[in-house]
Amino acid sequence: MWMSFLLAGLTAASCNSGEKDAKADSIAMRRQFAESPVLTPAQSLEHLQTEEGFTAQLVAAEPQVVVPVAMTFDERGRMWVAEMTGYMPDTVGTGEEAMNGKIVILEDTNGDGAADTRTVFLDSLILPRALCIVGNGLLVAEPPRLWFVEINGDKAGKKTLVDSAFTEGGNVEHQPNGLYRAMDNWIYNAKSSKRYRKEGNRWLKEETHFRGQWGISQDNYGRLFYNNNSENLLGDYFSPGLGSANTNQRRVAGFNENIVPDNRTYPIRPTPGVNRGYIKGVLDDSLRLVNFTAACGPLIYRGGAFGEGYEGNAFVAEPSANLIKRNILKDSLYFVIGRQAYAGKEFLASTDERFRPVNLHPGPDGAIYVLDMYRGIIQHKTYLTPYLKNEIGTRSLTQPLNCGRIYRIVPKGSKPVTEVLTRNTADLVKALGSKNGWIRDKAQQMLVDAQDKAAVPLLRALLEDSVQSLADLHALWVLEGLHALTFDDIASVYRAEGNIALNHSALAAIPSILNSRNFETVTYLLAELVTHKEDAAVTGYLLPALAKQHPAADKELFKMLYEYYPNDRYVADAVISSAQDKETKLLADITAWNPDTNLIIRRRLEKVIKDVKNNRQANMDGALAKQYPRGSLIFKTVCQTCHGTDGDGIQSLAPPLNHSEIVTGKKERLIAIVLYGLTGPVEVNGKVYKAPEINADMPGIASNDEFSDADIAQLLSFVRNAWSNKAEKVTEKDVQAVRQQYKGRQKSFTMEELK
Incomplete structure (x- = not known):
């Protein structure tokens, strides 16, 4: 069955000799990797290949950890992990709302580098997706809410609702996440324009730039980096608190910039199990993914243990291709420019199809920690194509659902040591000068959380050093967090002929003083x-x-x-x-x-x-949602995460629907796009949108049983008359007619076809 499907979906009826060779190559690869066995943690570790000079070590595995998607370390070096156990139990998401998610604490008590104890801090959660330690508590994102849970001896204490609409709108794949505590003492998110900060017993919430999709990181100067599923690395040239003062301004230069435009990937095994694997150019002749399709979990390495050539490098996970990419970044004036570290290979890759790295995290030992969901299905049901459903069924990728691994990447032959931070003020100020960026960040956070004014003279003494350093920068932002920062402090760090990025981070503190x-x-x-x-x-x-x-x-x-x-x-x-x-x-x-x-x-x-x-x-038409309630709801949960609440599109994700001739034009064309998807480039109002400016593909929802033809008709009627649009409504019969016209189609449309 799978062989005939492959030939129907990936090859033409006739081909030249080169095409015949490619087909033979694909068939051979299919035979070689026809099965995807579930490997033990030790076996899966053997399938990992790292860059020469590095090694992967197993830190935790099932049953100690299950479906890990996010983590953080406390000052003792213990891992706090979010387990999204309920994610996609099968291809239709049966039981996804089960209250089986957990936040667990993993600890290595004997210092051998592997966790040996597991403590459940919170359970009965629905799809928890992010966490962040702040003072004596833990921020936890459990859609749609954001909670602050007090920590009482490793047990959950009082819960405070920080935001009832943290993940309002969007599906599991397109909801805010990250909770990244940045240098400027604010907590930022991916797939979100919100930031948070704890001031005493109050939680502050502000609007900032919309950033990324899954995962977020910062460099030594507090600049944020992120990505979306088809783009290697995006990021900011300036400190994250700047540039969002004008809410009328949709695109702000210097933010959401394309840092590494090269999106090529180099898997070491065939990867036919990707959502668009049937489209020409998505896979090469050996059935390997050509470009990113699930880029996530970016990490700017600042650990100090890999060697100078790795400091400031950007590592990006690609679970669809079972790999982790390394990118080299450099500053030029105030721009950040990046390139892939190598052509034709990756920093880390696996021949185990179930190896699914979804997040990367820095460790207090200088290592990179890799969170591996270890499961077959990673594509959410909303966009799951019939092609991928077939792939999942062919190689029995649905089960098991109770696996998960955490690895750490370290230089070969090294014995990383976890640095434990005490609450001693003088020791924490000294730790601001650590070569490990995680240690510097954590020391800063602990000093701010303690609100101990005894730190102020120690911090100022640190600033008196005439050499501009990263320790100065952290000291400056600790003073800001203690509400003790002065203009003189900023002036002592800023150097007219100094490091531009460091200077800009220091200047970014001016609004607070x-x-x-x-x-x-x-x-x-x-x-x-x-x-x-x-x-x-x-x-x-x-x-x-x-x-x-x-x-x-x-x-x-x-x-x-x-x-x-x-x-x-x-x-x-x-x-x-x-x-x-x-x-x-x-x-x-x-x-x-x-x-x-x-x-x-x-x-x-x-x-x-x-x-x-x-x-x-x-904003003048508030009655449209009442007229098309189901359409409005689907727009909020599926469409607005890429096209924006105002329909004007989102940078790096999707073009506008507002003022779009594609939306208001021939309704049969719009129906076809929504049912079967669209592959770029796309022209809207005379402007051509293509990768990397936007995600090159829009998935269709024809095979999603969650949406009836009447639902789709409401959705299209809604967008054809929302904002400044005005067009004829779409009926259920219209949708049915287009389904019949393209019955059996799986391939996305291009604009040329639709013309």
Whole structure:
């Protein structure tokens, strides 16, 4: 059965000799890997191949840990792990809402590198997906809520609801996650535009940039990195708290940038079990995945144990291809530029199809920890194609559901030692200078959580060193977390001829210290920074804080920035970020200064003004959700996670639905796209969207039994009349007719076909 399916789905009726060779190669590979046996942890470990000079060690396995998807370490070096046991029990997700998820504590009590005790901290959870230790408690994401649970002797204490809508909208594959505690003392997320912070007994919640899909990390300067399932690595050029002051601004230069545009993968075994494996170009002649399709869990390595050439490298997991990729990053001015470490091979890869690395985590021993779900099904039911269902059935990939492994990657021959942090203030300040970034981060967090003002003179003594260092940067942000930071502290870290990335991280703390007493001093500094090309953009992002102190204080700096750098998109967006609801006035001022319609700052301002108008129109119709309740719900859970709540698309994920001729045009074409999917590039309103600007593929839902034809009709009627769209409604019969027309189709459409 599988052989005929392969020939029907992957080959043409006639082919030249080269195509015949490719077909023979594919068939041989199919025969060789026709089965996917469940391996013991020891056996699976033997199937792992690492870069020369490294080795993988088993840290934990079932029954000690089951389906691990997220983890963190406490100061004692113990692992706190989220187990998503209920994820996809079969191809239709039967029982996915079972309350069988857990948060467990794993500990290595004899120092041999492997966990030997398991303590259940929380159980009866539904699909827990993220966790973060804060002070005496644990943040836990259990959709749709975010909880703070007090820790009482490794037992769960009082629960406080931090956010009732942490994962509002989206399915399991497209819901916020991460809970990454960054250098600026805020907690950030992937697939989300929210950030959180604990202040005393209060939880603060703010809007920030929308970032990534699954997993998030930071570099030595607190810049965030993330990705989506088809892109190797995305990230920010500036500190995460900057650049989100103007809610009218959809795309802000310097954030959500494509850091490593090369998305090629090099599996060491055939990987036919990918969702779009039937599409030409997804797999090569040996049935190996060509490009990322499930990139996740990015980690910027800062552990200090791998050697200088690995510091600051970005490691990315790809569970569909059973591998982990290594990328090399470097700074150029304030840009971050990346490339794959090698061509034709990976840092780590496995010949075990069930090896599913979904998250990477730094360890207090300098190692990289790999969370392996170890199961056959990783694609959620919402987008599961008939092709992949067949693959799952052919090789019996559904069972078992009670496995899971955690590995650590270390240099061969080394004996990593976990550094245990005490709560002694002086020791924690000293730990800010550790060569291991995890230790530095944890020491900073513990000092902030303790709110011990006795740390302040020790931190200032650290800043007195004339050499600009990472320890200085952490000390500065500890002072910020203790509400003891001053302008003089920032000035002591900033060096005019110093490390640009470090300088920008120090300057990013200015909004937290700005007041009437230091206002003139800060303004003088920013006026000087405007003249430094490398500091101009970050200066622009600091202007909203200045305007809060004095509404007109930023006016002259505004003018200096756009007159000095009118064709620099980073400076342009920094200026616009400070012009919330004043965009039209700013455009008039710029036009009066220079009427050139091609100025980058003018073109980007005009785009924001147009977006404001569209959003105003979109918010006028509140009755549409009542008219199409099922359609509105499906849009929120399936579509908006990539196309945005306003239908204007999301950078790196999907093009706009609002003002889209594809949406409002011929309804049969739109029905076909939603049923069977669309492979890019896609043209909307004269603009061509293609990878890597967006995810190149939109999955169809024709085979998803969760949605009836009436549901799909409501969904399409909703999007064809939402926002600024106006088009004829879609009926259930319309959907049925298109199903009949393309009966048996599995392949996604291209725009050329649909034309």
